[in-house]
Amino acid sequence: MALACQRNSYLKELDTTVKSCVAAEAKLLKNGKKETVKGFEVILEDTILFPEGGGQPDDRGTINDVGVLRITRRGAEAVHFVTTEIGAGTQVHVAVDWRRRFDHMQQHSGQHLITAVTENMYGWPTTTWNLGDRTCFIELDTPSMTEDQMTTLENELNSTIRAGRKVFPTLYHDKSDPDLAAARCRGLPDDHEGPVRVLTIEGIDSCLCCGTHVQNVSDIQVVKLLSVEKGKRKNSVNLHFVCGDRVLEYLGRTLQVEKSLTVLLKGPLEQHFELADKAVKGYKASNKTIQTLLRDVASLEAAKFKAQKEKPKVFIYHRKDGDLDFMNTLIKELNDESIVTIVTAGEDKGPGLVMLSGPEGIIKELGPKVMELLEGKGGYSQSRFQGKASKLQNRGKAAQLVQDILQATNQTTTEATNQTATEQ
Known part of the structure; x- marks a missing residue:
């Protein structure tokens, strides 16, 4: 039953x-x-x-x-x-919960319709499908699908919806019934009990299915095919779609994005691509310039430290707009593995990057202890200890820890002082 x-x-x-x-x-x-x-x-x-x-x-x-x-x-x-x-x-x-139920009915019945019409038009069977929270997709047994094919399919689907076709289930108690054998089927679950249920879209398709469905394809309201991408299976594609009320929800989200982009890009929808492309190219050019300037700053900071007559044995530097490239450049320009160097980058209070260099034995000991204070994780590789920290505000404690450890291991002299370079 x-x-x-x-x-x-x-x-x-x-x-x-x-x-x-x-x-x-x-x-x-x-x-x-x-x-x-x-x-x-x-x-x-x-x-x-x-x-x-x-x-x-x-x-x-x-x-x-x-x-x-x-x-x-x-x-x-x-x-x-x-x-x-x-x-x-x-x-x-x-x-x-009727809203959730009817949404599932529209998407599921829409999937059956898309599957049947696609196979009838192009000979591509559906191998699997997914009913997502916002959009759905079917995986088709074909290596490609063109825009023209998608448009033609969408027109046929919505024409069928407007014409109206009855959708109804039939229960088969006799699994040897010839009508049951004619229905599409991917197999029954191993623990299936009772009659076999077949869903029929009048004049279009019959398929084994246990799900909930609309009574007429007109209740699907409308189908919008969204995009095609490669499927997980070899020579397959995923065809993404939405049906019924989800089309209105999708349109609503799209309109909100369009309004936001119109304000941000200072131009209408028709110019969004051109304006966004221009903005992206400008961003890339500016970012490249910033990277060059940051490397120059790193070189200058290293030169300033090296110019001191009596260089301390510890060099600690923080820059909130720094990155890995900046940190690597600074340590490379210092070019002195006898100096214990700690470089951090990121907001003063928050997460960021940490890099230590110096004598191998000391850095391997210091690295984990510094990261513990900064509440982060990292590892030693190629003469450097590198990691990510969640609390850069503890940099002062880390600096004091370094001094204490160096004094305890007699790696500093009484003349050595800790130089803290700050961002200008």
Whole structure:
């Protein structure tokens, strides 16, 4: 028996009974990270909440106003994960998050339509698909797809949507039924139980599918094909698309970007590419000039240090707009491995870069200790210790640590002083 959501995907509410409720744990995504959550697995006599499957994500909704955090399939049953116990035998009212559900219906039915029409027009079967948060894609068994082919396909898809075709599921209890054998199929899951469900787009396609779908292709509203890129499989491409309400959302985001770029580039949409290209070239030229000037500054700072009659054995330098190229240039221009050199780059209070050079034994000892004070990580290679720090404001403590260690190992003399070069 199919679930209520599969028999009628437009049901938004359902009264049913709890069959079982057992304590369980689930790994759920929270703030971009998976966390183990304690709760309960609830199985209902029937449900309008779709469990993930067939490439379609699971629904969201409530059971007696208790939020359902995940729905999975176990054999022929849907397992609802909640954090509040709902005892077996309880009469419950189930409601689905309709906005999420209808979005999935539009994208999934749109995928079936795109897959069928593409194969009919070009002979390219779909090998897999993905229903993402904002856009979707199908992977096509073809090494390339041209802009003209994409435009022709999009026109045919939207013409079919405007004409309207019924979309309906059929349950086959006999797996040897010849009509079932004629349907497109990538195979059934190993734990499949019960009848086989086939989704039909009238006059266009029949395909095995467990997902929720619209009743007529007109409910897909519109299809927009976005782009083509190489697929993961050899000789395949990914065709990205959006359907229905996602087209309006995509258009809304695009308009916001257009407005922002119009203000930033001081020109209308028709000139955005030309103005952006000009800005990028200007940025690259300016960045190249800055890099040259920074190398000149590094050379001058090194020359100033070397010009001292009595050079100290420790040289510490910080520059907030420095980078690795600047740091390497400064140490290279100093050209004295007997001097312990610590160069940092980045904002005074925040993350940044660290580089140490000098006698190998000392630097290998100092490096990890300095990085610990600066709350960073790094390693020794080619006579230098290099790393990234998260707290450059602790540079003073690092400088004092260096002095203490050098004095303890008798690597400095009483005349040696610590010179701290500061950015002009």
